[in-house]
Amino acid sequence: MLEIKNLTKTYDGKLILDHVNLTIKDDEILTIVGPSGAGKSTLLRCISGLEKIDGGTFLLNGEPFDPAETKQSEAVIGVVFQDFQLFPNFTVLQNVTLAPTTVLHVSAADANREARDLLDRLNLNGKEDLYPYELSGGQKQRVAIVRALAMHPQILCYDEPTSALDPDLRQEVAKIILGLKQDGMTQIVVTHDMDFASAVADKMLRVEPV
Template identity: 50%
Template sequence: MLKLENITKQIAGRPILKDVSFEVTQGQTLCIVGPSGAGKTTILRTIIGLTNYDSGEILLNGQKFIPQIDNINQGVIGVVFQDFRLFSHLSTAENISLAPRLKTKTTPKEIQAATEKLLAQLGLTDKADLYPFQLSGGQKQRVAIARALALHPQILCWDEPTSALDPDMRDNVVSLIEQLKQENITQIVVTHDLDFAQKIADQTYELAPIK
Protein backbone atom coordinates (compact mmCIF):
# COMPACT_ATOMS: atom_id res chain seq x y z
CA MET A 1 0.00 0.00 0.00
CA LEU A 2 2.31 2.80 1.26
CA LYS A 3 6.03 2.29 1.50
CA LEU A 4 8.68 4.72 2.73
CA GLU A 5 12.27 4.02 1.74
CA ASN A 6 15.17 5.78 3.47
CA ILE A 7 13.39 9.08 4.02
CA THR A 8 15.86 11.66 5.28
CA LYS A 9 15.30 15.26 6.26
CA GLN A 10 17.37 18.02 7.78
CA ILE A 11 16.19 21.34 9.15
CA ALA A 12 18.83 24.08 9.33
CA GLY A 13 21.58 21.47 9.05
CA ARG A 14 20.17 19.39 11.90
CA PRO A 15 19.06 15.88 10.96
CA ILE A 16 15.41 15.30 11.86
CA LEU A 17 14.72 12.08 9.96
CA LYS A 18 17.39 9.58 8.95
CA ASP A 19 16.72 6.58 6.71
CA VAL A 20 13.14 6.12 7.83
CA SER A 21 11.74 3.03 6.10
CA PHE A 22 8.51 1.18 6.69
CA GLU A 23 5.56 -0.23 4.83
CA VAL A 24 1.90 -0.37 5.68
CA THR A 25 -0.42 -2.67 3.79
CA GLN A 26 -4.10 -2.24 2.93
CA GLY A 27 -6.36 -2.25 5.98
CA GLN A 28 -3.47 -2.34 8.45
CA THR A 29 -2.87 0.06 11.30
CA LEU A 30 0.71 1.20 11.65
CA CYS A 31 1.76 3.06 14.78
CA ILE A 32 4.75 5.35 14.69
CA VAL A 33 6.01 5.68 18.25
CA GLY A 34 8.88 7.43 19.94
CA PRO A 35 9.68 10.14 22.46
CA SER A 36 9.13 13.84 21.91
CA GLY A 37 11.55 15.26 19.37
CA ALA A 38 12.06 11.95 17.60
CA GLY A 39 10.43 13.28 14.43
CA LYS A 40 7.06 11.51 14.65
CA THR A 41 5.02 14.51 13.59
CA THR A 42 7.61 15.41 10.94
CA ILE A 43 7.29 11.99 9.30
CA LEU A 44 3.51 12.32 9.38
CA ARG A 45 3.67 15.80 7.85
CA THR A 46 6.00 14.35 5.19
CA ILE A 47 3.51 11.62 4.32
CA ILE A 48 0.64 14.09 4.03
CA GLY A 49 2.66 16.59 2.03
CA LEU A 50 2.89 19.46 4.51
CA THR A 51 6.68 19.00 4.86
CA ASN A 52 9.24 18.19 2.16
CA TYR A 53 11.91 15.54 2.54
CA ASP A 54 15.50 15.71 1.33
CA SER A 55 16.03 12.17 0.04
CA GLY A 56 14.43 8.77 -0.10
CA GLU A 57 11.32 7.57 -1.85
CA ILE A 58 7.65 7.06 -1.11
CA LEU A 59 5.69 4.42 -3.01
CA LEU A 60 1.93 4.06 -3.13
CA ASN A 61 0.68 0.75 -4.49
CA GLY A 62 4.12 0.22 -6.03
CA GLN A 63 4.12 3.57 -7.86
CA LYS A 64 6.29 6.53 -6.94
CA PHE A 65 4.20 8.88 -4.84
CA ILE A 66 4.98 12.51 -4.20
CA PRO A 67 2.87 13.78 -1.30
CA GLN A 68 1.31 17.08 -2.27
CA ILE A 69 -1.10 19.40 -0.61
CA ASP A 70 -3.89 21.07 -2.60
CA ASN A 71 -5.96 18.95 -4.91
CA ILE A 72 -3.27 16.80 -6.46
CA ASN A 73 -3.49 13.95 -3.96
CA GLN A 74 -7.10 14.54 -3.08
CA GLY A 75 -8.73 11.38 -1.82
CA VAL A 76 -5.45 9.57 -1.23
CA ILE A 77 -4.63 10.61 2.32
CA GLY A 78 -6.87 12.00 5.03
CA VAL A 79 -5.61 13.36 8.31
CA VAL A 80 -6.94 13.88 11.80
CA PHE A 81 -4.78 16.56 13.39
CA GLN A 82 -3.79 16.50 17.05
CA ASP A 83 -5.69 19.74 17.64
CA PHE A 84 -8.46 18.67 15.18
CA ARG A 85 -8.33 21.98 13.25
CA LEU A 86 -12.06 22.14 12.66
CA PHE A 87 -13.21 25.23 10.82
CA SER A 88 -14.45 27.35 13.68
CA HIS A 89 -17.02 29.30 11.60
CA LEU A 90 -18.71 26.17 10.23
CA SER A 91 -21.12 23.81 11.94
CA THR A 92 -20.37 20.11 12.33
CA ALA A 93 -22.30 19.22 9.17
CA GLU A 94 -20.71 22.09 7.24
CA ASN A 95 -17.22 21.01 8.35
CA ILE A 96 -17.90 17.55 6.96
CA SER A 97 -19.57 18.61 3.72
CA LEU A 98 -17.31 21.53 2.74
CA ALA A 99 -14.70 19.54 0.80
CA PRO A 100 -17.17 17.22 -0.98
CA ARG A 101 -19.19 20.30 -1.92
CA LEU A 102 -16.18 22.08 -3.39
CA LYS A 103 -14.12 19.18 -4.70
CA THR A 104 -16.51 16.57 -6.00
CA LYS A 105 -19.18 16.52 -8.65
CA THR A 106 -21.80 14.96 -6.39
CA THR A 107 -25.16 16.67 -6.11
CA PRO A 108 -26.13 18.63 -2.98
CA LYS A 109 -28.65 15.88 -2.13
CA GLU A 110 -26.00 13.18 -2.37
CA ILE A 111 -23.62 15.25 -0.25
CA GLN A 112 -26.30 15.76 2.37
CA ALA A 113 -27.05 12.04 2.44
CA ALA A 114 -23.35 11.17 2.73
CA THR A 115 -22.90 13.73 5.51
CA GLU A 116 -25.87 12.36 7.42
CA LYS A 117 -24.47 8.85 7.04
CA LEU A 118 -21.08 9.93 8.43
CA LEU A 119 -22.76 11.81 11.29
CA ALA A 120 -24.72 8.68 12.20
CA GLN A 121 -21.68 6.45 11.83
CA LEU A 122 -19.73 8.58 14.28
CA GLY A 123 -22.59 9.24 16.68
CA LEU A 124 -22.83 12.92 15.81
CA THR A 125 -26.35 13.17 14.40
CA ASP A 126 -27.58 15.40 17.23
CA LYS A 127 -24.47 17.60 16.91
CA ALA A 128 -24.94 18.41 13.21
CA ASP A 129 -25.81 22.06 13.78
CA LEU A 130 -23.36 22.77 16.59
CA TYR A 131 -20.16 24.75 16.12
CA PRO A 132 -16.74 23.47 17.19
CA PHE A 133 -16.67 25.62 20.35
CA GLN A 134 -19.86 23.86 21.49
CA LEU A 135 -18.31 20.38 21.22
CA SER A 136 -16.22 18.36 23.68
CA GLY A 137 -12.72 17.20 22.75
CA GLY A 138 -13.94 13.73 21.81
CA GLN A 139 -16.78 15.10 19.70
CA LYS A 140 -14.40 17.44 17.89
CA GLN A 141 -12.16 14.51 17.13
CA ARG A 142 -15.05 12.54 15.67
CA VAL A 143 -15.99 15.52 13.48
CA ALA A 144 -12.39 15.68 12.28
CA ILE A 145 -12.55 11.95 11.43
CA ALA A 146 -15.84 12.39 9.59
CA ARG A 147 -14.42 15.37 7.70
CA ALA A 148 -11.40 13.31 6.62
CA LEU A 149 -13.53 10.29 5.69
CA ALA A 150 -15.91 12.39 3.60
CA LEU A 151 -13.38 12.31 0.76
CA HIS A 152 -12.96 8.51 1.04
CA PRO A 153 -9.18 8.53 1.58
CA GLN A 154 -7.16 5.38 0.96
CA ILE A 155 -5.10 6.11 4.05
CA LEU A 156 -6.13 7.88 7.25
CA CYS A 157 -3.37 9.49 9.30
CA TRP A 158 -3.74 10.39 12.97
CA ASP A 159 -1.45 12.78 14.81
CA GLU A 160 -1.31 12.03 18.55
CA PRO A 161 -5.01 11.13 18.75
CA THR A 162 -5.04 10.62 22.52
CA SER A 163 -2.99 13.60 23.67
CA ALA A 164 -5.96 15.91 24.25
CA LEU A 165 -8.31 13.28 25.63
CA ASP A 166 -9.08 11.82 29.05
CA PRO A 167 -8.71 8.02 29.64
CA ASP A 168 -12.39 7.27 28.84
CA MET A 169 -12.18 9.11 25.57
CA ARG A 170 -8.95 7.27 24.80
CA ASP A 171 -10.89 3.99 24.88
CA ASN A 172 -13.38 5.53 22.46
CA VAL A 173 -10.54 6.31 20.04
CA VAL A 174 -9.39 2.70 20.28
CA SER A 175 -12.92 1.62 19.31
CA LEU A 176 -13.04 4.13 16.46
CA ILE A 177 -9.75 2.94 15.02
CA GLU A 178 -10.94 -0.67 15.31
CA GLN A 179 -14.20 0.30 13.59
CA LEU A 180 -12.32 1.91 10.69
CA LYS A 181 -10.04 -1.11 10.50
CA GLN A 182 -13.13 -3.30 10.02
CA GLU A 183 -13.96 -1.06 7.05
CA ASN A 184 -10.53 -1.90 5.60
CA ILE A 185 -9.20 1.66 5.96
CA THR A 186 -5.43 1.83 6.17
CA GLN A 187 -4.34 3.89 9.16
CA ILE A 188 -1.07 5.47 10.23
CA VAL A 189 -1.09 6.65 13.83
CA VAL A 190 1.59 8.81 15.39
CA THR A 191 1.61 8.49 19.17
CA HIS A 192 3.92 8.69 22.15
CA ASP A 193 1.51 6.50 24.13
CA LEU A 194 2.93 2.97 23.97
CA ASP A 195 0.00 1.40 25.80
CA PHE A 196 -2.42 2.93 23.29
CA ALA A 197 -0.21 1.83 20.39
CA GLN A 198 -0.19 -1.72 21.69
CA LYS A 199 -3.98 -1.79 21.67
CA ILE A 200 -4.45 -0.65 18.08
CA ALA A 201 -1.32 -1.47 16.10
CA ASP A 202 -0.89 -4.25 13.58
CA GLN A 203 2.69 -3.12 13.38
CA THR A 204 4.78 -0.51 15.12
CA TYR A 205 7.63 1.63 13.86
CA GLU A 206 9.82 3.18 16.51
CA LEU A 207 11.55 6.47 15.87
CA ALA A 208 14.46 7.39 18.12
CA PRO A 209 15.92 10.88 18.39
CA ILE A 210 18.96 11.30 16.14
CA LYS A 211 22.11 12.04 18.13
Template identity: 60%
Template structure:
Protein backbone atom coordinates in the same frame (compact mmCIF):
# COMPACT_ATOMS: atom_id res chain seq x y z
CA UNK B 1 -0.37 -0.75 0.15
CA UNK B 2 1.59 2.36 1.12
CA UNK B 3 5.40 2.19 0.99
CA UNK B 4 8.13 4.64 1.96
CA UNK B 5 11.59 4.06 0.52
CA UNK B 6 14.70 5.76 1.97
CA UNK B 7 12.80 8.85 3.12
CA UNK B 8 15.09 11.57 4.49
CA UNK B 9 14.07 14.96 5.87
CA UNK B 10 16.30 17.59 7.49
CA UNK B 11 15.75 21.03 8.95
CA UNK B 12 18.98 22.97 8.60
CA UNK B 13 21.81 20.71 9.75
CA UNK B 14 19.54 18.45 11.82
CA UNK B 15 18.32 15.28 10.13
CA UNK B 16 14.86 14.49 11.48
CA UNK B 17 14.08 11.42 9.34
CA UNK B 18 17.01 9.39 8.05
CA UNK B 19 16.67 6.80 5.26
CA UNK B 20 13.32 5.54 6.55
CA UNK B 21 11.77 2.44 4.97
CA UNK B 22 8.16 1.63 5.82
CA UNK B 23 5.49 -0.70 4.45
CA UNK B 24 1.87 -0.28 5.51
CA UNK B 25 -0.35 -3.06 4.12
CA UNK B 26 -3.93 -2.26 3.15
CA UNK B 27 -6.35 -2.36 6.07
CA UNK B 28 -3.71 -2.43 8.81
CA UNK B 29 -2.82 -0.02 11.60
CA UNK B 30 0.72 1.29 12.04
CA UNK B 31 1.51 3.05 15.32
CA UNK B 32 4.53 5.35 15.40
CA UNK B 33 5.60 5.70 19.00
CA UNK B 34 8.15 7.84 20.80
CA UNK B 35 8.75 11.06 22.72
CA UNK B 36 8.69 14.54 21.21
CA UNK B 37 11.51 15.33 18.83
CA UNK B 38 11.64 11.97 17.07
CA UNK B 39 10.13 13.17 13.80
CA UNK B 40 6.68 11.57 14.21
CA UNK B 41 4.65 14.64 13.28
CA UNK B 42 7.14 15.61 10.58
CA UNK B 43 6.57 12.21 8.97
CA UNK B 44 2.80 12.77 8.95
CA UNK B 45 3.27 16.22 7.44
CA UNK B 46 5.39 14.78 4.61
CA UNK B 47 2.77 12.11 3.92
CA UNK B 48 0.06 14.78 3.80
CA UNK B 49 2.09 16.93 1.40
CA UNK B 50 2.65 19.70 3.95
CA UNK B 51 6.43 19.21 4.05
CA UNK B 52 8.72 18.21 1.19
CA UNK B 53 11.22 15.42 1.81
CA UNK B 54 14.87 15.83 0.84
CA UNK B 55 15.10 12.38 -0.76
CA UNK B 56 13.30 9.06 -1.04
CA UNK B 57 10.15 7.74 -2.66
CA UNK B 58 6.51 7.26 -1.75
CA UNK B 59 4.63 4.41 -3.44
CA UNK B 60 0.94 3.51 -3.44
CA UNK B 61 0.18 0.01 -4.71
CA UNK B 62 3.65 -0.08 -6.26
CA UNK B 63 3.32 3.24 -8.12
CA UNK B 64 5.36 6.30 -7.13
CA UNK B 65 3.53 9.45 -6.10
CA UNK B 66 4.57 12.86 -4.78
CA UNK B 67 2.40 14.02 -1.83
CA UNK B 68 3.30 17.64 -2.64
CA UNK B 69 2.08 17.48 -6.24
CA UNK B 70 -1.07 15.39 -6.04
CA UNK B 71 -4.13 16.77 -7.76
CA UNK B 72 -6.57 18.22 -5.25
CA UNK B 73 -9.03 15.42 -5.97
CA UNK B 74 -6.45 12.71 -5.17
CA UNK B 75 -5.83 12.43 -1.46
CA UNK B 76 -3.67 9.51 -0.40
CA UNK B 77 -3.31 10.41 3.30
CA UNK B 78 -5.88 12.35 5.30
CA UNK B 79 -4.56 13.70 8.61
CA UNK B 80 -6.46 14.34 11.83
CA UNK B 81 -4.31 16.91 13.61
CA UNK B 82 -3.87 17.14 17.36
CA UNK B 83 -5.78 20.44 17.65
CA UNK B 84 -8.48 19.22 15.19
CA UNK B 85 -8.37 22.51 13.17
CA UNK B 86 -12.15 22.75 12.80
CA UNK B 87 -13.61 25.94 11.35
CA UNK B 88 -15.31 27.61 14.35
CA UNK B 89 -17.82 29.57 12.23
CA UNK B 90 -19.08 26.46 10.41
CA UNK B 91 -21.47 23.81 11.69
CA UNK B 92 -20.43 20.18 11.99
CA UNK B 93 -22.19 19.46 8.69
CA UNK B 94 -20.41 22.36 6.98
CA UNK B 95 -17.03 21.33 8.39
CA UNK B 96 -17.48 17.83 6.99
CA UNK B 97 -18.84 18.84 3.59
CA UNK B 98 -16.82 21.95 2.72
CA UNK B 99 -13.92 20.14 1.01
CA UNK B 100 -16.07 17.55 -0.81
CA UNK B 101 -18.18 20.42 -2.14
CA UNK B 102 -15.32 22.80 -3.05
CA UNK B 103 -12.51 20.38 -3.98
CA UNK B 104 -14.19 17.16 -5.08
CA UNK B 105 -17.05 19.17 -6.70
CA UNK B 106 -19.61 16.74 -5.30
CA UNK B 107 -23.29 17.54 -5.68
CA UNK B 108 -25.38 18.52 -2.67
CA UNK B 109 -27.09 15.13 -2.73
CA UNK B 110 -23.78 13.25 -2.70
CA UNK B 111 -22.01 15.25 0.01
CA UNK B 112 -25.13 15.36 2.19
CA UNK B 113 -25.53 11.60 2.00
CA UNK B 114 -21.82 11.17 2.75
CA UNK B 115 -22.02 13.46 5.82
CA UNK B 116 -25.04 11.58 7.16
CA UNK B 117 -23.33 8.22 6.66
CA UNK B 118 -20.14 9.41 8.40
CA UNK B 119 -22.18 10.92 11.24
CA UNK B 120 -23.87 7.57 11.82
CA UNK B 121 -20.58 5.68 11.55
CA UNK B 122 -18.77 7.98 14.01
CA UNK B 123 -21.54 8.60 16.53
CA UNK B 124 -22.26 12.18 15.45
CA UNK B 125 -25.95 11.77 14.71
CA UNK B 126 -27.89 14.70 16.12
CA UNK B 127 -24.79 16.93 16.11
CA UNK B 128 -24.63 17.98 12.44
CA UNK B 129 -26.24 21.38 13.19
CA UNK B 130 -23.99 22.09 16.18
CA UNK B 131 -20.91 24.33 16.10
CA UNK B 132 -17.44 23.38 17.40
CA UNK B 133 -17.78 25.49 20.57
CA UNK B 134 -20.81 23.36 21.54
CA UNK B 135 -18.88 20.09 21.32
CA UNK B 136 -16.74 18.13 23.78
CA UNK B 137 -13.14 17.29 22.96
CA UNK B 138 -14.08 13.76 21.98
CA UNK B 139 -16.87 15.01 19.70
CA UNK B 140 -14.55 17.51 18.02
CA UNK B 141 -12.11 14.71 17.34
CA UNK B 142 -14.82 12.63 15.69
CA UNK B 143 -15.79 15.59 13.52
CA UNK B 144 -12.15 15.99 12.50
CA UNK B 145 -12.02 12.28 11.59
CA UNK B 146 -15.27 12.58 9.60
CA UNK B 147 -13.90 15.61 7.76
CA UNK B 148 -10.72 13.73 6.83
CA UNK B 149 -12.68 10.66 5.72
CA UNK B 150 -15.00 12.79 3.58
CA UNK B 151 -12.12 13.36 1.16
CA UNK B 152 -11.90 9.60 0.47
CA UNK B 153 -8.23 9.18 1.48
CA UNK B 154 -6.57 5.80 1.04
CA UNK B 155 -4.93 6.17 4.48
CA UNK B 156 -6.20 7.94 7.60
CA UNK B 157 -3.50 9.33 9.92
CA UNK B 158 -3.79 10.73 13.44
CA UNK B 159 -1.39 13.03 15.29
CA UNK B 160 -1.53 12.21 19.03
CA UNK B 161 -5.24 11.26 19.09
CA UNK B 162 -5.28 10.57 22.85
CA UNK B 163 -3.39 13.68 23.90
CA UNK B 164 -5.13 15.37 26.87
CA UNK B 165 -7.97 12.80 26.89
CA UNK B 166 -9.06 11.09 30.08
CA UNK B 167 -8.92 7.25 30.26
CA UNK B 168 -12.58 6.77 29.29
CA UNK B 169 -12.20 8.92 26.18
CA UNK B 170 -8.93 7.21 25.32
CA UNK B 171 -10.77 3.89 25.31
CA UNK B 172 -13.43 5.38 23.03
CA UNK B 173 -10.71 6.40 20.58
CA UNK B 174 -9.28 2.87 20.70
CA UNK B 175 -12.68 1.41 19.85
CA UNK B 176 -13.22 3.92 17.05
CA UNK B 177 -9.86 3.18 15.40
CA UNK B 178 -10.42 -0.59 15.69
CA UNK B 179 -13.96 -0.25 14.30
CA UNK B 180 -12.58 1.62 11.28
CA UNK B 181 -10.04 -1.17 10.80
CA UNK B 182 -12.91 -3.68 10.61
CA UNK B 183 -14.25 -1.60 7.73
CA UNK B 184 -10.90 -1.89 5.93
CA UNK B 185 -9.55 1.59 6.66
CA UNK B 186 -5.73 1.74 6.60
CA UNK B 187 -4.52 3.89 9.50
CA UNK B 188 -1.34 5.49 10.86
CA UNK B 189 -1.36 6.60 14.48
CA UNK B 190 1.35 8.87 15.90
CA UNK B 191 1.44 8.71 19.70
CA UNK B 192 3.69 8.93 22.75
CA UNK B 193 1.43 6.41 24.53
CA UNK B 194 2.97 2.94 24.14
CA UNK B 195 0.11 1.12 25.92
CA UNK B 196 -2.46 2.72 23.62
CA UNK B 197 -0.31 1.90 20.60
CA UNK B 198 0.00 -1.77 21.56
CA UNK B 199 -3.76 -1.99 22.04
CA UNK B 200 -4.56 -0.89 18.49
CA UNK B 201 -1.59 -1.54 16.22
CA UNK B 202 -0.75 -4.36 13.85
CA UNK B 203 2.76 -2.95 13.59
CA UNK B 204 4.82 -0.63 15.80
CA UNK B 205 7.55 1.79 14.77
CA UNK B 206 9.44 3.17 17.77
CA UNK B 207 11.42 6.36 17.21
CA UNK B 208 13.95 8.16 19.38
CA UNK B 209 14.58 11.90 19.75
CA UNK B 210 17.03 13.31 17.23
CA UNK B 211 20.37 14.04 18.88
Protein backbone atom coordinates in the same frame (compact mmCIF):
# COMPACT_ATOMS: atom_id res chain seq x y z
CA MET C 1 0.30 -0.63 0.07
CA LEU C 2 2.55 2.32 0.86
CA GLU C 3 6.31 1.89 0.76
CA ILE C 4 8.77 4.49 2.02
CA LYS C 5 12.42 4.16 1.05
CA ASN C 6 15.34 6.11 2.51
CA LEU C 7 13.23 9.09 3.58
CA THR C 8 15.38 11.97 4.79
CA LYS C 9 14.22 15.29 6.22
CA THR C 10 16.17 18.23 7.59
CA TYR C 11 15.17 21.52 9.20
CA ASP C 12 17.60 24.45 9.07
CA GLY C 13 20.44 22.06 8.39
CA LYS C 14 19.53 19.72 11.26
CA LEU C 15 18.81 16.11 10.34
CA ILE C 16 15.39 15.06 11.67
CA LEU C 17 14.69 11.84 9.76
CA ASP C 18 17.61 9.72 8.57
CA HIS C 19 16.93 7.18 5.78
CA VAL C 20 13.62 5.88 7.12
CA ASN C 21 12.37 2.68 5.44
CA LEU C 22 8.84 1.52 6.01
CA THR C 23 6.10 -0.60 4.43
CA ILE C 24 2.43 -0.15 5.36
CA LYS C 25 0.18 -2.88 4.01
CA ASP C 26 -3.43 -2.41 3.01
CA ASP C 27 -5.88 -2.54 5.97
CA GLU C 28 -2.95 -2.29 8.40
CA ILE C 29 -2.68 0.01 11.41
CA LEU C 30 0.81 1.39 11.94
CA THR C 31 1.58 3.28 15.13
CA ILE C 32 4.58 5.59 15.27
CA VAL C 33 5.91 6.07 18.80
CA GLY C 34 8.91 7.69 20.42
CA PRO C 35 9.96 10.60 22.65
CA SER C 36 9.17 14.23 21.97
CA GLY C 37 11.47 15.69 19.35
CA ALA C 38 12.20 12.34 17.73
CA GLY C 39 10.44 13.27 14.50
CA LYS C 40 7.13 11.39 14.84
CA SER C 41 4.94 14.24 13.68
CA THR C 42 7.47 15.27 11.04
CA LEU C 43 7.34 11.77 9.57
CA LEU C 44 3.55 11.93 9.50
CA ARG C 45 3.62 15.33 7.82
CA CYS C 46 5.99 13.98 5.17
CA ILE C 47 3.75 10.96 4.55
CA SER C 48 0.68 13.17 4.25
CA GLY C 49 2.40 15.66 1.94
CA LEU C 50 2.31 18.58 4.37
CA GLU C 51 6.13 18.64 4.34
CA LYS C 52 8.40 18.11 1.36
CA ILE C 53 11.11 15.52 1.90
CA ASP C 54 14.80 16.15 1.22
CA GLY C 55 15.50 12.62 0.00
CA GLY C 56 13.88 9.25 -0.52
CA THR C 57 10.93 7.85 -2.43
CA PHE C 58 7.32 6.82 -1.89
CA LEU C 59 5.58 3.97 -3.70
CA LEU C 60 1.80 3.58 -3.60
CA ASN C 61 0.69 0.15 -4.76
CA GLY C 62 4.05 -0.24 -6.49
CA GLU C 63 3.89 3.07 -8.37
CA PRO C 64 5.98 6.20 -7.63
CA PHE C 65 3.99 8.61 -5.49
CA ASP C 66 4.76 12.09 -4.18
CA PRO C 67 2.33 13.10 -1.42
CA ALA C 68 3.40 16.74 -1.68
CA GLU C 69 2.58 16.89 -5.39
CA THR C 70 -0.54 14.74 -5.56
CA LYS C 71 -3.66 16.72 -6.35
CA GLN C 72 -5.91 17.15 -3.36
CA SER C 73 -8.82 15.84 -5.41
CA GLU C 74 -7.20 12.42 -5.51
CA ALA C 75 -7.75 12.17 -1.76
CA VAL C 76 -5.10 9.51 -1.25
CA ILE C 77 -4.16 10.42 2.30
CA GLY C 78 -6.39 12.01 4.94
CA VAL C 79 -5.20 13.62 8.16
CA VAL C 80 -6.83 14.04 11.57
CA PHE C 81 -4.86 16.80 13.27
CA GLN C 82 -3.98 16.97 16.94
CA ASP C 83 -5.86 20.26 17.36
CA PHE C 84 -8.68 19.08 15.03
CA GLN C 85 -8.51 22.27 12.88
CA LEU C 86 -12.28 22.59 12.60
CA PHE C 87 -13.55 25.88 11.20
CA PRO C 88 -15.03 27.69 14.22
CA ASN C 89 -17.57 29.66 12.17
CA PHE C 90 -18.94 26.54 10.45
CA THR C 91 -21.39 24.04 11.87
CA VAL C 92 -20.44 20.39 12.19
CA LEU C 93 -22.23 19.58 8.94
CA GLN C 94 -20.59 22.48 7.11
CA ASN C 95 -17.15 21.40 8.36
CA VAL C 96 -17.69 17.91 6.98
CA THR C 97 -19.19 18.88 3.61
CA LEU C 98 -16.90 21.78 2.69
CA ALA C 99 -14.07 19.77 1.10
CA PRO C 100 -16.22 17.19 -0.73
CA THR C 101 -18.27 19.96 -2.39
CA THR C 102 -15.41 22.36 -3.18
CA VAL C 103 -12.58 19.91 -3.94
CA LEU C 104 -14.27 16.73 -5.12
CA HIS C 105 -17.22 18.64 -6.65
CA VAL C 106 -19.75 16.36 -4.98
CA SER C 107 -23.28 17.79 -5.09
CA ALA C 108 -24.50 19.45 -1.91
CA ALA C 109 -27.27 16.87 -1.57
CA ASP C 110 -24.90 13.91 -1.87
CA ALA C 111 -22.33 15.50 0.45
CA ASN C 112 -24.96 16.20 3.07
CA ARG C 113 -26.37 12.70 2.84
CA GLU C 114 -22.98 11.03 3.26
CA ALA C 115 -21.97 13.43 6.04
CA ARG C 116 -25.10 12.60 8.02
CA ASP C 117 -24.48 8.88 7.53
CA LEU C 118 -20.90 9.21 8.78
CA LEU C 119 -21.90 11.39 11.71
CA ASP C 120 -24.55 8.87 12.69
CA ARG C 121 -22.03 6.06 12.46
CA LEU C 122 -19.70 7.85 14.89
CA ASN C 123 -22.55 8.63 17.29
CA LEU C 124 -22.75 12.30 16.35
CA ASN C 125 -26.36 12.34 15.17
CA GLY C 126 -28.09 15.45 16.45
CA LYS C 127 -24.83 17.45 16.43
CA GLU C 128 -25.02 18.51 12.78
CA ASP C 129 -26.02 22.12 13.48
CA LEU C 130 -23.71 22.73 16.43
CA TYR C 131 -20.53 24.80 16.21
CA PRO C 132 -17.14 23.48 17.37
CA TYR C 133 -17.21 25.53 20.58
CA GLU C 134 -20.37 23.67 21.57
CA LEU C 135 -18.67 20.26 21.34
CA SER C 136 -16.60 18.30 23.83
CA GLY C 137 -13.03 17.30 23.01
CA GLY C 138 -14.14 13.78 22.14
CA GLN C 139 -16.89 15.06 19.87
CA LYS C 140 -14.46 17.38 18.06
CA GLN C 141 -12.14 14.42 17.56
CA ARG C 142 -14.93 12.39 15.97
CA VAL C 143 -16.01 15.28 13.74
CA ALA C 144 -12.40 15.59 12.55
CA ILE C 145 -12.38 11.87 11.72
CA VAL C 146 -15.69 12.17 9.85
CA ARG C 147 -14.38 15.16 7.91
CA ALA C 148 -11.34 13.14 6.81
CA LEU C 149 -13.44 10.09 5.90
CA ALA C 150 -15.75 12.21 3.76
CA MET C 151 -12.85 12.66 1.31
CA HIS C 152 -12.58 8.87 0.82
CA PRO C 153 -8.85 8.59 1.50
CA GLN C 154 -6.96 5.36 0.93
CA ILE C 155 -4.87 6.01 4.04
CA LEU C 156 -5.95 7.88 7.17
CA CYS C 157 -3.34 9.50 9.43
CA TYR C 158 -3.77 10.69 13.02
CA ASP C 159 -1.46 13.04 14.92
CA GLU C 160 -1.67 12.34 18.67
CA PRO C 161 -5.39 11.44 18.59
CA THR C 162 -5.64 10.88 22.37
CA SER C 163 -3.49 13.72 23.68
CA ALA C 164 -6.39 15.78 25.06
CA LEU C 165 -8.73 12.94 25.99
CA ASP C 166 -9.46 11.14 29.25
CA PRO C 167 -9.04 7.32 29.49
CA ASP C 168 -12.66 6.52 28.59
CA LEU C 169 -12.50 8.64 25.45
CA ARG C 170 -9.17 7.06 24.51
CA GLN C 171 -10.91 3.69 24.48
CA GLU C 172 -13.64 5.20 22.30
CA VAL C 173 -11.09 6.43 19.77
CA ALA C 174 -9.42 3.02 19.79
CA LYS C 175 -12.76 1.38 18.97
CA ILE C 176 -13.30 3.81 16.08
CA ILE C 177 -9.83 3.11 14.64
CA LEU C 178 -10.27 -0.65 14.96
CA GLY C 179 -13.75 -0.38 13.43
CA LEU C 180 -12.33 1.47 10.42
CA LYS C 181 -9.74 -1.28 10.05
CA GLN C 182 -12.57 -3.78 9.75
CA ASP C 183 -13.92 -1.65 6.90
CA GLY C 184 -10.57 -1.91 5.11
CA MET C 185 -9.05 1.46 6.03
CA THR C 186 -5.26 1.66 6.18
CA GLN C 187 -4.26 3.88 9.12
CA ILE C 188 -1.14 5.53 10.55
CA VAL C 189 -1.23 6.77 14.13
CA VAL C 190 1.38 9.00 15.75
CA THR C 191 1.11 8.78 19.53
CA HIS C 192 3.11 9.11 22.73
CA ASP C 193 0.60 6.83 24.49
CA MET C 194 2.19 3.37 24.46
CA ASP C 195 -0.89 1.63 25.89
CA PHE C 196 -3.05 3.12 23.16
CA ALA C 197 -0.47 2.28 20.51
CA SER C 198 -0.33 -1.34 21.65
CA ALA C 199 -4.14 -1.59 21.69
CA VAL C 200 -4.61 -0.61 18.05
CA ALA C 201 -1.36 -1.48 16.25
CA ASP C 202 -0.71 -4.23 13.75
CA LYS C 203 2.80 -2.84 13.48
CA MET C 204 4.70 -0.36 15.65
CA LEU C 205 7.56 1.90 14.54
CA ARG C 206 9.67 3.50 17.25
CA VAL C 207 11.60 6.58 16.21
CA GLU C 208 14.51 8.02 18.16
CA PRO C 209 16.17 11.44 17.94
CA VAL C 210 18.89 11.49 15.28
